[in-house]
Amino acid sequence: MTKTLTKLESLEAQSVYILREAYREFKNLAMLWSIGKDSTVLLWLSRKAFFGHVPFPLVHIDTSFKIPEMIAYRDRLAKEWKLNMIFGQNKAALAEKRTFPDGKLDRIACCKTLKSEALKHTLAGDWPRYRLNHQTGQYDLDANKEPYTGVIVGVRADEEGSRSKERYFSPRDRNNEWDVGDQPPELWNQFKTDFAPGTHVRIHPLLDWTELNIWEYIEQEKIPVTKLYFDQGEGKRYRSLGCFPCTFPVESTAKNVQDIVQELKTGKFANIAERSGRAQDKEGGGGLEVLRVDGYM
Amino acid sequence: MNKQRDQMNVVVVGHVDHGKSTLIGRLLADTGSLPQGKLEAVKANCARNAKPFEYAFLLDALKDEQAQGITIDTARCFFKSQKRDYIIIDAPGHIEFLKNMITGAARAQAALLVIDANEGIRENSKRHGYMMSFLGIKNLTVCVNKMDLVNYRQAIFDQIQREYSAFLKEINLVPQNFIPIAAREGDNVVELSAKMPWYKGASILRALDHFSKAAPKDEQELRFPIQDIYKFTEDGDDRRIFAGRIESGAVNVGDDVIFLPSQKYSRVQSIEAFNKNSESLAFAGQSAGVTLATQIYIKPGEIMVKKDQRQPHVSNKFKANIFWMGKQPFVKDKNYKLKLATQQAPVVLSDILGVLDASELSSIAGKSQVDRHDVAECVLETLKPIAFDDIFTIAETGRFVIVDNYEIVGGGIILAPVFEEETSLKKYIASREFNWERSQITPDTRAKKYEHKSALIVLTGPQGTGKVEIAKALEEDLFKDNRFAYFLGLSNELLLNPGQATDKTLSRLGNIQELGKVAHVLTDAGLILIASVSDIDDYELNMLKTLTLPRQTLVINVGENRFSHSQIDLQLPADQDPHASSQQIINVLIKSILIDPEYFI
Numbered sequence: 001m002t003k004t005l006t007k008l009e010s011l012e013a014q015s016v017y018i019l020r021e022a023y024r025e026f027k028n029l030a031m032l033w034s035i036g037k038d039s040t041v042l043l044w045l046s047r048k049a050f051f052g053h054v055p056f057p058l059v060h061i062d063t064s065f066k067i068p069e070m071i072a073y074r075d076r077l078a079k080e081w082k083l084n085m086i087f088g089q090n091k092a093a094l095a096e097k098r099t100f101p102d103g104k105l106d107r108i109a110c111c112k113t114l115k116s117e118a119l120k121h122t123l124a125g126d127w128p129r130y131r132l133n134h135q136t137g138q139y140d141l142d143a144n145k146e147p148y149t150g151v152i153v154g155v156r157a158d159e160e161g162s163r164s165k166e167r168y169f170s171p172r173d174r175n176n177e178w179d180v181g182d183q184p185p186e187l188w189n190q191f192k193t194d195f196a197p198g199t200h201v202r203i204h205p206l207l208d209w210t211e212l213n214i215w216e217y218i219e220q221e222k223i224p225v226t227k228l229y230f231d232q233g234e235g236k237r238y239r240s241l242g243c244f245p246c247t248f249p250v251e252s253t254a255k256n257v258q259d260i261v262q263e264l265k266t267g268k269f270a271n272i273a274e275r276s277g278r279a280q281d282k283e284g285g286g287g288l289e290v291l292r293v294d295g296y297m
Numbered sequence: 298m299n300k301q302r303d304q305m306n307v308v309v310v311g312h313v314d315h316g317k318s319t320l321i322g323r324l325l326a327d328t329g330s331l332p333q334g335k336l337e338a339v340k341a342n343c344a345r346n347a348k349p350f351e352y353a354f355l356l357d358a359l360k361d362e363q364a365q366g367i368t369i370d371t372a373r374c375f376f377k378s379q380k381r382d383y384i385i386i387d388a389p390g391h392i393e394f395l396k397n398m399i400t401g402a403a404r405a406q407a408a409l410l411v412i413d414a415n416e417g418i419r420e421n422s423k424r425h426g427y428m429m430s431f432l433g434i435k436n437l438t439v440c441v442n443k444m445d446l447v448n449y450r451q452a453i454f455d456q457i458q459r460e461y462s463a464f465l466k467e468i469n470l471v472p473q474n475f476i477p478i479a480a481r482e483g484d485n486v487v488e489l490s491a492k493m494p495w496y497k498g499a500s501i502l503r504a505l506d507h508f509s510k511a512a513p514k515d516e517q518e519l520r521f522p523i524q525d526i527y528k529f530t531e532d533g534d535d536r537r538i539f540a541g542r543i544e545s546g547a548v549n550v551g552d553d554v555i556f557l558p559s560q561k562y563s564r565v566q567s568i569e570a571f572n573k574n575s576e577s578l579a580f581a582g583q584s585a586g587v588t589l590a591t592q593i594y595i596k597p598g599e600i601m602v603k604k605d606q607r608q609p610h611v612s613n614k615f616k617a618n619i620f621w622m623g624k625q626p627f628v629k630d631k632n633y634k635l636k637l638a639t640q641q642a643p644v645v646l647s648d649i650l651g652v653l654d655a656s657e658l659s660s661i662a663g664k665s666q667v668d669r670h671d672v673a674e675c676v677l678e679t680l681k682p683i684a685f686d687d688i689f690t691i692a693e694t695g696r697f698v699i700v701d702n703y704e705i706v707g708g709g710i711i712l713a714p715v716f717e718e719e720t721s722l723k724k725y726i727a728s729r730e731f732n733w734e735r736s737q738i739t740p741d742t743r744a745k746k747y748e749h750k751s752a753l754i755v756l757t758g759p760q761g762t763g764k765v766e767i768a769k770a771l772e773e774d775l776f777k778d779n780r781f782a783y784f785l786g787l788s789n790e791l792l793l794n795p796g797q798a799t800d801k802t803l804s805r806l807g808n809i810q811e812l813g814k815v816a817h818v819l820t821d822a823g824l825i826l827i828a829s830v831s832d833i834d835d836y837e838l839n840m841l842k843t844l845t846l847p848r849q850t851l852v853i854n855v856g857e858n859r860f861s862h863s864q865i866d867l868q869l870p871a872d873q874d875p876h877a878s879s880q881q882i883i884n885v886l887i888k889s890i891l892i893d894p895e896y897f898i
């Protein structure tokens with residue numbers, strides 16, 4: 001009687017293993033939840049790892065330019081699954097309209113301001129964090145200002161060139177910087193879980209997953225995703241979610257998860273990069289690389 | 298629903314410039330796996346900058362990497378054959394990036410090792426071959442590349458095959474095949490080439506499709522390293538779940554199990570999962586969780602095994618082959634941390650049996666340290682027993698990494714346990730006794746003067762059971778009774794030498810060692826020393842007792858008794874009046890500190 005795991009089962013087992021390593025080793029652990037399909041799968045995997053519980057806060061960076069359905073979906077799941085939900089925001093930049101397109105910023109600079117910067121300070125705890133109050137359904141100022149030293153992020157190696165160089169446990173220095181050339185070795189499922197005071201570690205449980213794996217898993221597990229990913233009858237859908245000024249739907253008639261899986265396997269997207277609907281990646285050569293070394297996920 | 302396609306990780310290794318990136322680029326291009334327009338875009342970019350197109354440019358995803366012109370890290374790309382999807386891991390050939398190569402290769406189920414036909418076998422061709430053997434990669438194809446540069450001559454290919462096979466044989470590695478290729482030209486990469494009619498074997502792609510994944514491990518003995526123990530009380534959840542990944546074997550509800558190294562027994566009550574039908578079986582590869590029929594206390598790191606199966610070794614010494622990646626050499630007389638499956642233990646290098654020159658495979662004798670990029674056969678000693686297998690029996694629990702100063706600096710495979718009386722603790726005590734200058738005042742004289750003998754009293758048990766309050770009450774009661782008693786009220790942090798590592802595993806051990814040294818001095822001076830240490834385990838207690846010898850140690854456990862085999866001298870409830878507890882301790886103590894009557898004669 002020989003038993004083996006399916007492809008999705010082994011991906012799941014590895015991600016769960018990494019999540020549990022992270023939970024055991026990091027006192028101040030948080031997970032970034034962008035509301036997109038990848039980090040939602042990651043959230044689901046956490047419930048798998050911890051038997052229905054999510055024992056760490058979920059952090060969302062609200063640029064205020066997110067498509068409104070995304071925020072509604074976030075709060076619905078947060079309430080249903082009793083999540084410890086936190087958001088952070090670059091209030092100053094928004095108040096002064098230092099944004100794209102209304103301000104003078106280009107797309108990359110806008111991303112830097114609203115995402116990278118907000119993220120850096122929300123994680124560090126020196127900007128306000130807002131926590132969902134499950135009694136009132138409102139967000140209150142969070143009293144906890146301790147920096148998160150372990151941050152779980154749903155990046156995948158197949159997304160984009162620079163992400164293929166990541167580790168499961170990837171240290172960042174005091175300034176959030178990523179030294180691509182000098183990364184810790186990982187072998188036999190032993191990761192860098194020891195770190196000097198002042199540094200923190202990004203944890204990447206989804207590194208080995210592809211876009212197709214993600215959708216196959218969503219289908220298998222029946223994970224709820226926002227309907228923005230599906231064609232609502234206009235022949236368009238979002239393949240990747242971001243802020244509305246910079247994210248454009250792709251032409252597709254995929255109306256449900258099965259359609260998407262089919263489309264990715266055989267259809268016209270089989271060989272087209274997923275982030276092709278994200279405008280900031282195209283600006284000035286290595287857009288995402290620049291953002292990334294700077295702390296953008 | 299469509300069947301999910303099979304997936305395999307492949308690493309490409311070899312000496313720098315022998316054509317790894319070119320081979321990968323060619324595999325991507327010739328299987329139609331590149332994003333649309335990507336190849337054309339890179340070619341156009343090369344033409345614009347008037348430089349010759351290289352397949353490596355396709356893979357050089359990062360700017361700073363291109364600037365240096367070498368593959369710094371393991372890049373991952375994907376391609377498909379009829380049979381399955383491949384994740385290809387390009388590993389840097391440059392020695393400086395050995396740890397990156399290892400990271401890539403450790404994730405692979407198969408390896409392509411590239412040798413330049415024109416340049417022949419080079420240092421890293423051998424070193425990488427050795428690493429493949431070390432990492433346990435069984436699927437290996439040797440690609441003899443740039444055949445175009447040697448006019449596709451069979452004699453050259455045969456010569457390299459002969460020479461390299463002989464080398465691999467010495468390290469117990471049998472490659473699946475040798476394939477002559479010209480990666481840049483695409484010869485024998487996806488399709489067989491007419492330029493080498495003398496070659497009758499498979500193309501690279503066919504050879505890959507022929508590889509089988511590692512044999513399922515579920516029929517071996519159970520090895521379930523406990524990663525963590527959960528009790529999430531939210532929503533009335535009262536399960537206490539032992540979670541981890543099953544490294545080999547399978548476990549059923551109802552199985553009798555033992556946890557090693559603590560030797561605690563229990564029975565599996567249920568197998569837990571989320572969003573899944575309840576199962577009665579969990580098997581190798583799964584990240585699982587079980588509940589137990591009895592309440593036992595164990596810490597993460599223990600390995601759960603079946604009572605009726607062959608068990609792993611439990612020992613604190615073993616012989617291993619290690620490779621070193623640390624900038625600082627691996628030296629004796631220094632505490633490192635060992636991580637094996639989910640166990641973490643302090644470890645010291647106790648002997649170097651030989652350092653191997655990986656490129657020449659000759660052993661260098663008499664080295665006193667293991668330098669960066671060395672491969673060495675060593676004896677290692679963990680400062681408490683660990684459970685492990687040898688690499689030949691169960692690989693997953695027969696290999697480990699070594700951590701120094703927060704970094705993984707070495708990896709190793711265990712060859713065999715070593716059973717030897719000599720431990721580093723005994724060595725330390727022998728040298729301490731040798732160097733100790735004794736005065737005329739003997740312990741007996743001192744005991745007579747103070748009218749009692751000395752002893753160490755250790756209060757232990759779970760945290761928050763009021764141990765310190767009891768210790769203070771005890772000191773007070775003894776003092777009032779004219780006993781020469783002292784409560785060592787130092788917190789664990791203060792005991793530790795400043796500047797020592799802040800690593801949890803190492804600092805815990807450091808605390809016990811320091812406490813043992815202090816206890817030895819103060820009990821030698823005639824004191825009844827009282828100390829409180831939460832959750833001391835069997836091995837830590839043993840170390841403390843040994844360091845305090847020849848003076849005796851009394852163990853008082855407050856609250857739940859979590860020892861698996863240590864004898865305790867007194868068990869106290871957690872919520873008792875401190876002076877009542879103190880009185881109970883004194884009743885036990887009196888027997889061991891009273892001076893033998895003959896001294897008074």
Ligand SMILES: Nc1nc2c(ncn2[C@@H]2O[C@H](COP(=O)(O)OP(=O)(O)O)[C@@H](O)[C@H]2O)c(=O)[nH]1
Pocket residue numbers: 311312313314315316317318319320351352353368390442443444445446478479480481482
């Ligand atoms: N003549 C010839 N040159 C090749 C072949 N394969 C690779 N090269 C060249 O060898 C050089 C090194 O190749 P590259 O793939 O970058 O090597 P790596 O360092 O192992 O990744 C490049 O200039 C390639 O164009 C081949 O089959 N024939």
